Amino acid sequence: MKDVIFSLVITTKNSLGVIERLVEILLNQDFNSPYEMIFMDNNSTDGTVDYLEKAGFQYQQIINVPEGQFSHSRTRMKAAELAKGQIILFFTDDIIPVGTNFLSNLTRPLVDKKASSTYGVFQIDERTADPIDAYIHNDWHKTIKDISGPVSSEEWDSASPEEKRRLCNFDNCASCIDRDVLLKIRFPDVPYGEDMFFAKRMILNNHRIAISRQAKFFHWHKMSFGYLLKRMCIDQHLSKDEFQIYYIRSKFKVVVAILKRVVHRTLIALFKLKIPFKDKIYWIFYNIKILTADFIGKYMGTLTEDVELKRFSIIDKKLYKKKKMIIKSIYEKSIIRY
DSSP states (O other): OTTOOEEEEEEESSOTTTHHHHHHHHHTOOOOSOEEEEEEEOOOOSSHHHHHHTSOOSSEEEEEOOTTOOOHHHHHHHHHHHOOOSEEEEEETTOEEOSTTHHHHHHHHHHTTSOSEEEEEEEOOTTTSOHHHHHHHTTGGGGSOSEEOOOOHHHHHHSOHHHHHHHTOOOTTEEEEEHHHHHHHOOOSOSSOHHHHHHHHHHHTTOOEEEEEEEEEEOOOOOOHHHHHHHHHHHHHHHHHHTOOOSOOSHHHHHHHHHHHHHHHHHHHHHTOOSOHHHHHHHHHHHHHHHHHHHHHHHHHHOOGGGGGOTTOHHHHHHHHHHHHHHHHHHHSOOSOO
16 A cells, blocks of 8 residues: 555445446556545445445445435545545546546646646536537536636635636546645535535635546436425525625526526527437426526525515515525435535
8 A cells, every 4th residue: 555646535325337337447547556446435235335345446445434424525534534645536426437548637737736636527428418418518618727726815805706606616526636735625514515615715725726628527417306406505505605606596587597598408409419309309308397496496595584574575485495494404414416
């Protein structure tokens, strides 16, 4: 273990069916530096641990995270404290790295001393995931600067909410962080969004974050209405305090946003995608569902206890009551998959 330079950390929870493809890709990387694997397993019951014990990595640890104790921030910090590597890579179990140079590309900015942390470029595979989403979002990284930070407190305070959020773009689905820096800055103890809040701490503490454009990976999973509603609710709830950003601020704008995007995505499906017509219809209705959950969740996240004082805000009162239940449940048990 004395030669370990990198520690690769993967969070798992009943991961059979997805973890196998990630393990196979990692084992076949063109990456000659010594590394250890640390699997943080949240009490899997489907044979995930048995599979990992036979995975074939030279150095590995499988750490059990008891049921009810998983947290995206605390679990990763525990892994960082156990890690032997000088550089830590964090992955979720369901990403699919693209190419055999993925690890080399992801770690290069740190190895070259250009940044203290990096993150990869998530993509949506149009062949196996939502092709409408893939069409819209796969070029997102072209508008992001190669390096973010450092930023002074004065610069931060004068930035717009949108600029603040863009500066703090970071993705723990595939990230790479200097261990000493991480143990000093630390992921904040939040149930969601620890990566973007960590990025804020980084750039305000004289550190740089790089996007590794060549380290691409596929990441997508089908989401239920309820899951996305919870995710967007907690995202907005936390983001308004950290970045002063409000994605949507009225019920009228919720309706307008949903309608505009449904029309946009429907036109893409009908006239841009070369897939069977029945598949177009399927994905159109899927997008109607997720867009509705997305914007209702974001609107819920803006609501505060003030709505209970408004006499005629019946809908808002119901949504705020739902929000309180969502926030409470997420703080008690983190969202497992991002």
